[in-house]
Amino acid sequence: MKISGIICEYNPLHNGHLYHLEQVRQAGTEGIVAVMSGNFVQRGDAAILDKFTRAKLAIQGGVDLVLELPVPYALAPAENFAMGGVALLTALGNVQEISFGSECGSIRLLSQAAQACRVCKTEYADVMDDFLRSGYSYPEVLSQMVTQLYGKDTADVLRQPNNTLAIAYLNAIEEMHSPLRPVTIQRKGAGHNSAQPAQDGTASATYIRQFFSEGGDCRRMMPSYAWHALRDASLAGHTGSMQNLERLILYKLRTTDPDELRSIAEVGQGLEHRLYKAKRASSLEELLQSIQTKRYPMARLRRILLHILLDIRTADMQQYPPYGRILAFNDKGREILRDSKQKRLLPFSHSLAELAHTSREAGRCAALESQSTDIYQLSRRVIGKGESDFRRHITMSRKDETEN
Numbered sequence: 001m002k003i004s005g006i007i008c009e010y011n012p013l014h015n016g017h018l019y020h021l022e023q024v025r026q027a028g029t030e031g032i033v034a035v036m037s038g039n040f041v042q043r044g045d046a047a048i049l050d051k052f053t054r055a056k057l058a059i060q061g062g063v064d065l066v067l068e069l070p071v072p073y074a075l076a077p078a079e080n081f082a083m084g085g086v087a088l089l090t091a092l093g094n095v096q097e098i099s100f101g102s103e104c105g106s107i108r109l110l111s112q113a114a115q116a117c118r119v120c121k122t123e124y125a126d127v128m129d130d131f132l133r134s135g136y137s138y139p140e141v142l143s144q145m146v147t148q149l150y151g152k153d154t155a156d157v158l159r160q161p162n163n164t165l166a167i168a169y170l171n172a173i174e175e176m177h178s179p180l181r182p183v184t185i186q187r188k189g190a191g192h193n194s195a196q197p198a199q200d201g202t203a204s205a206t207y208i209r210q211f212f213s214e215g216g217d218c219r220r221m222m223p224s225y226a227w228h229a230l231r232d233a234s235l236a237g238h239t240g241s242m243q244n245l246e247r248l249i250l251y252k253l254r255t256t257d258p259d260e261l262r263s264i265a266e267v268g269q270g271l272e273h274r275l276y277k278a279k280r281a282s283s284l285e286e287l288l289q290s291i292q293t294k295r296y297p298m299a300r301l302r303r304i305l306l307h308i309l310l311d312i313r314t315a316d317m318q319q320y321p322p323y324g325r326i327l328a329f330n331d332k333g334r335e336i337l338r339d340s341k342q343k344r345l346l347p348f349s350h351s352l353a354e355l356a357h358t359s360r361e362a363g364r365c366a367a368l369e370s371q372s373t374d375i376y377q378l379s380r381r382v383i384g385k386g387e388s389d390f391r392r393h394i395t396m397s398r399k400d401e402t403e404n
Contacts, residue, residue, distance in 0.1 A: 003336060004029040005095040005180065007069070007085030007169070009037045009205070011047050013057045013226040016101075016187070016202045021062040023185045024099050031336045033095055034063040035085040036327065037074035038369065039240065039376035040310075042081055044302025046240030046379035048209055049233055052392065055327035057226050065333035067092075067348075068325040070365050071372040072316040075303050077266065080317045082168035083175070087320040090178040093343025094336065097181040100169055103160035105186025113157040114170040116150045117142060124149075133269070137295050139164075162187050176320075237382030242302065244379045245309065246284040252309050253287070254279045265307045265314050266300055275304075310372050322362040323355040324348040325369075328394060350394045 004024050010017060024032060036058060038051040047054065055066040073084025089095045102110060120128060120142060131141040139158075147155040157163050166184055173180055188202065203211075203221040212218050212230065219227040233239050242249075253275065261272035274291050281287035288301055306312075323346050329337065337348070347358045356366035370389040377384030 001030045001094075001335070001339065002028055003031040003033060003095045003097075004183070005085075005089035005092075005098045006032060006034045006063070007036075007082070007089070007098070007100065008034050008058075009041050009047070009074075010034075010054050010058055010061075011037070011041050011205050012049055012208060012222065012230050013054065013061055014203065014205060014208055014222045016204075018061055018223060019188065019202070020099070020101055020185055024183075025062065027099075027183070029097075029099075031064045031332050032062065033065045033067065033089060033092060033333075033336060034058055035067045035069050035088045037069045038071055039373055040071055040075050040306060042074060042076065042078075042303070043299045044075070044304075044306055045242045046245065046376055048212075048239050048241075049230060050238070050240065050376065050384075051327060051373075052394075053229060053233065057223075057229055059328050059330050059333075060225050061223060064330055065326070065336050066328040068327050068369075070321050070325075071310065071369055072265070072312050072365070073321065075265075075306055075310070075312060076317050077300070078165050078168040079171070082165065082172040084317075084321050086169060086172040086176060086178055086180065088324050088346075090176060090180060091321075091324060091345040092336075092340050092348065093345060094340045095180065097183050098169060098173070099183045099185060100162075100166050101187045102162045102166040102184045103187055104157055104163055105184060107182055107184055109154075109157050110163060110166050110170055110182075110184060112150070113146070113154050113163070114167045114174070116146045116154050117158075117167060118171060118174070120145045120149065132295070135293070135295050137297060139297075238380050238384070240376055240379040242306070242379065243284065244381065245375070248375070248378065249284060249305050249309050250279075250281065250287065253305070256308060261308070263313050263315075264304065265312045265317055266304050267307075267314075269295065271296065271304075275308075310368065310375060312368060316364070316368065319361065322346065322359055322365050325352060325355060326350040326394065352392075353390045 036055060039047050041047050051068060058066050067088055069084050073080055089098055124145060128141055132138060143155050143158050146158060170182055173182060208218050208221055258272045258276045261267055261275050278287055278290040281290055291301055292298060326348060347355060349355050352366050352369060356363050373389040374386045
């Protein structure tokens with residue numbers, strides 16, 4: 001059985017995601033495994049819909065098995081995000097390829113850019129460090145170095161967001177010596193952060209979230225079942241937003257000293273002192289504005305604030321995920337799981353409680369996951385119950401049914 005892997009957020013699931021899944025199927029794939037971010041996402045925000053709802057919609061959209069990308073990797077820079085996803089697809093043992101979107105649509109160009117990045121980070125690491133200490137941002141330094149060493153065409157590949165993530169996947173495959181074969185599908189329609197929908201009915205997840213928050217009708221941009229789920233969740237007060245965590249974030253920052261901040265993930269170059277001074281802020285917006293510099297993109301700062309709130313440390317995202325948690329599956333997904341049993345490199349289960357007891361690292365990761373879900377419940381207008389992650393059970397879905 002040919003099995004393809006996808007690393008995703010589906011925040012929310014939209015027509016562009018369906019196009020990707022259709023292209024993967026048309027290429028002859030018999031089974032699709034998605035590694036999906038949980039309740040918090042890479043841009044530094046609470047997911048608009050909780051992970052179980054999004055996993056359910058992914059199955060309806062054509063995915064066969066959904067695995068959770070643990071929160072330390074979901075809330076991480078591209079390199080760590082990719083590492084977590086590639087590690088889980090590899091560890092399942094029977095996934096042959098990883099499929100991802102890109103602006104350029106060329107594995108050859110992406111591979112050239114990936115190699116250029118590896119060379120800059122290894123052979124020219126000292127030069128990069130000097131520029132970073134001078135106040136330049138990491139993407140800016142990397143782009144300039146690749147331009148000088150490999151030319152403008154290769155550097156241009158780095159300037160598109162989907163290309164950048166694709167390069168991170170390729171580097172993760174290289175670093176892990178993963179047998180996954182990379183396949184890229186050229187992104188069509190609206191761009192990653194496009195401020196307008198395309199004429200073909202596609203729109204970026206960023207646009208959909210913003211448009212929906214302003215009362216817009218997004219049904220043309222999403223499959224009907226995803227639109228109904230989003231609309232119903234909003235009416236019930238069950239959509240997530242980092243803004244609803246404002247008081248918690250301010251409280252956590254005001255009660256954390258610089259030594260503790262220094263060990264928080266993505267905090268570096270003395271940022272802990274800037275964060276400590278910023279605790280005087282009286283709103284999330286004021287806080288972000290007071291710590292923003294050219295060196296730190298806003299998405300990274302938002303992630304850091306969530307790292308502080310969720311207690312995600314640097315060490316938590318420096319190792320591979322200790323387990324694979326199953327969020328949803330259908331009949332084909334059951335076949336994939338059955339076929340993988342003798343090939344797995346990690347424990348896989350739907351039970352977070354069971355996985356937590358498989359190793360010390362798994363216990364730490366599961367504790368972070370459970371805590372992040374409890375905090376996610378506070379990001380909704382109607383607060384959800386605590387201790388829900390350890391109590392959640394799934395059942396296999398058939399046809400259009402999904403996990404509950």
